[in-house]
Amino acid sequence: MTERMATPDGVRRAAERLKGKALLTPLIENETLNEKVGGRILMKAEVLQHCGSFKFRGAYNLLSQMNPNQRKRGVLAWSSGNHAQGVALAAKLLDIPATILMPADAPALKAERVRGYGATIITYDRYSEDRETIGRTLAAERGMTLAPSYDDFDIIEGQGTLALEAACQAAELGAAFDVFITCCGGGGMTAGCATILEEVSPATQIAIAEPEGFDETWASIRDGVLRKADISRRTLCDALASPAPGELTLPIMARRVSAGASITDDEVQAAVAYAFKYLKLVVEPGGAVALAAVLTGKIPAAGRTIGLTLSGGNIDPSLYAQILSDFA
Amino acid sequence: MTERMATPDGVRRAAERLKGKALLTPLIENETLNEKVGGRILMKAEVLQHCGSFKFRGAYNLLSQMNPNQRKRGVLAWSSGNHAQGVALAAKLLDIPATILMPADAPALKAERVRGYGATIITYDRYSEDRETIGRTLAAERGMTLAPSYDDFDIIEGQGTLALEAACQAAELGAAFDVFITCCGGGGMTAGCATILEEVSPATQIAIAEPEGFDETWASIRDGVLRKADISRRTLCDALASPAPGELTLPIMARRVSAGASITDDEVQAAVAYAFKYLKLVVEPGGAVALAAVLTGKIPAAGRTIGLTLSGGNIDPSLYAQILSDFA
Secondary structure, eight states, X not given: OOOOOOOHHHHHHHHHHHTTTXXXXXXXXXXXXXXXXXXXXXXXXXXXXXXXXXXXXXXXXXXXXXXXXXXXXXXXXXXXXXXXXXXXXXXXXXXXXXXXXXXXXXXXXXXXXHHHTTOEEEEXXXXXXXXXXXXXXXXXXXXXXXXXXXXXXXXXXXXXXXXXXHHHHHHHTTOOOSEEEEEOSXXXXXXXXXXXXXXXOTTOEEEEEEETTOOHHHHHHHHTSOOOOOTTSOOSOGGGXXXXXXXXXXXXXXXXXXXXXXXXXXXXXXXXXXXXXXXXXXXXXXGSHHHHHHHTTSSOOTTOEEEEEEOBOOOOHHHHHHHHHHHO | OOOOOOOHHHHXXXXXXXXXXXXXXXXXXXXXXXXXXXXXXXXXXXXXXXXGBTHHHHHHHHHTXXXXXXXXXXXXXXXXXXXXXXXXXXXXXXXXXXXXEEETTSOHHHHHHHHXXXXXXXXXXXXXXXXXXXXXXXXXXXXXXXXOSSSSHHHHHHHHHHHHHHXXXXXXXXXXXXXXXXXXXXXXXXXXXXXXXXXXXXXXXXXXXXXXXXXXXXXXXXXXXXXXXXXXXXXXXXXXXXXXXXXXXXXXXXXXXXXXXXXXXXHHHHHHHHIIIIIOBOOOGGGSHHHHHHHTTSSOOTTOEEEEEEOBOOOOHHHHHHHHHHHO
């Protein structure tokens, strides 16, 4: 028996499952940005993915492999919103009942859209309650399948499909990534991208961008010790406010990630405003940390071809208006 | 001698000139929108084009054909901003000095970017002065080549390249447009799109969307008489506030355009907010009227495949924030 792990072939199989289901999102290039940072920046615009983030990829990859009995009993997920939407839409397409555990202070737009896909929402208090305990208990009681937001090989391989696409799209432009920067929360996307890029673009360095205070993944990799975030701390990057890197994702990242950038709330807001002004893309704070890493120079871009993820665009209009007023 | 006219071959030659210069912008599809309107909506995201609008296409097509003597004397254009940016960038790439005549109340972001491309700006009062008279006088005095914003065959053919791309992209999806809706000001883009679609997609109906008060193009076509807009009137769609359809564009449109939608300021703001919320694209009011035509049902979408242009995304942050606060 072979131990299950994330593999490049697994990412390719995920890409097959996602064919005609997920959107082939564009790899965006912007002359003004290139000139500003002195490099070539190729941005995978997952804000244009179904549900406004990359999360549909992993969710559909996982749910589409559930057997008929599992499908009947339904799926449960916890998420601040993007994974929730991805699971809700994948469940809708596959006709699987979905229950989503969301923090009570999740962006209203995210909750609204989860309900719009027909899922049932249960809320919890992000600052005092442990979503994992609540979720596991509920799932066990009702026989539901868990759809983890990052610590699952099918999720990891599903998210990795975006890097497979991005590498092909870069090749079509005659380019190859010197560095690929992900927006990193629990590490599902990072681990998936690292897994496939190791095969299709072995010279590419993997870097991660994290919000200040939730930069425990790079700290864990750098220090060789598991670091945890202080989850009582607030961040604008709700999508990246995971308490710790995953048990499955961390070893993959530790082997492949060679740089990390910690991004402040001000820096990420400047990146959101930059994307508005010059890219014409709506990017949420958690989806803009990789761009911020380039704009701030925390990941040096001069003379390099950098791939990065604009990983999500689900932001409440009032926060967006505030960011434009302060930073655009 | 053959009289110059806009032709499908001209659009193809423009596409050759633009290869590697203009971006191949994505054709965006959104499940939520499709469900809402009951049809299949394929949106050509020209907000992602260089300078945030389709205008670079026509400008580069025209300027790249100037001879060395003309290039030395420079180019002059008048524009509320998008054409200005397109001309300024094309001029920069081709090393041609550019002078741009802009209304004093043009969005600050547009003026800033025109200056950023190294062009000289001269302002005029949109409500009392005639930009054409000022522009022609200046150009004649200084021997500069005029780059009209729409009434020019090279401009028309350049803009038409977006419809050539869109038709190919739709074909890759196994789709064909029943209707193609343009955001219509002076008619350069509409005439160019109509010209090429007549050849590559002859069954496609051409429809135009115009802002209320500046809906003189459809009125002219419908009534068979040249109608003019009241240019003292204010509109949020600064990009479409042209005084009348062009002399060259109107005959082409009159032959091919079979429907028109007049869009109110409220309707276009709702469309801008919709694009924020669901498409994650920043679209300016003038670039959102075609989407508004679908969202309002003014161009019926049920059971049809509709192509449309999201033609520009250059909007001041303060206006955008206001629209989100009122309509999102």
